[in-house]
């Protein structure tokens with residue numbers, strides 16, 4: 001049973017070994033960073049990579065009083081080809097005076113700067129690589145993503161060798177293809193299945209839909225399934241709708257909630273969604289994720305009987321309002 005996880009590979013960065021450069025993978029990494037913050041009192045931080053750990057690090061460093069710049073190679077954040085989501089994250093960062101620069105490829109880290117940004121501390125939060133070496137040595141093959149390929153019993157191509165968690169792929173239930181989305185949620189589930197089967201059981205791990213959430217300051221950014229661009233790349237003909245609503249009744253301090261849903265024009269099947277807001281983003285995304293598992297069509301999703309009372313929701317839940325809008329688009 002191989003469960004070797006990932007590592008943060010900083011070999012692409014010249015100067016990554018300097019004492020003011022950190023990764024955030026283990027508890028020891030976190031303790032080293034905290035000691036540095038206490039002893040050296042840095043004032044300016046650069047975070048390399050705007051996936052969820054980078055954004056959480058930017059949030060924490062800013063709350064600790066540092067000025068923070070986030071540098072991201074791609075045009076978008078959170079490893080999701082989604083310009084609207086990026087714009088929403090950027091707005092929250094800017095509200096807290098954190099600068100986000102996309103389209104910046106970092107290749108070297110200088111003692112006092114990264115790219116042209118002066119800094120005393122650097123957090124590298126990119127370059128995640130699955131630890132597949134012992135598997136490869138044992139004759140286990142990796143999939144196209146570079147992580148270990150398994151069947152739905154989490155058994156590799158070598159009989160009697162199982163793999164799960166951050167070192168392994170999982171089936172993406174929307175695209176129907178293996179994906180590499182390393183998260184604790186799926187690592188736990190796939191690990192149980194692999195362990196049970198290694199001990200003689202017959203369990204299956206059907207797969208994932210790529211559900212995740214990150215808190216950036218006071219706002220939750222949650223996503224599941226595919227963005228419009230990801231859906232297009234996967235061969236669907238996506239159509240989307242985006243709405244703004246309140247998380248609960250106005251007189252119960254309802255917060256602005258943005259929901260975007262994506263569906264396939266040809267079949268009406270729901271393909272993905274994002275929910276952004278201070279209140280209830282996880283629960284609403286989980287409703288969408290459940291619909292993705294059930295391969296629901298938008299017209300069926302719109303009829304879901306969801307809970308309502310003014311302190312908790314609105315009579316039309318924001319995800320249902322988004323579904324109504326998406327039906328019009330379809």
Ligand SMILES: Cc1cc2nc3c(=O)[nH]c(=O)nc-3n(C[C@H](O)[C@H](O)[C@H](O)COP(=O)(O)OP(=O)(O)OC[C@H]3O[C@@H](n4cnc5c(N)ncnc54)[C@H](O)[C@@H]3O)c2cc1C
Pocket residue numbers: 003004005006024025026053131134164165166167182183184185186187
């Ligand atoms: C800062 C941070 C925040 C996160 N937050 C979230 C979150 O909010 N939600 C979420 O779903 N996920 C989150 N994750 C991801 C989650 O932690 C991982 O998906 C999960 O830990 C993966 O479990 P795993 O057992 O596959 O790998 P790991 O937890 O990485 O464990 C692998 C273990 O194998 C060991 N190992 C590696 N190679 C060998 C070898 N050759 N021999 C022996 N041992 C070896 C490693 O040292 C490690 O202890 C976060 C991760 C990080 C780093």
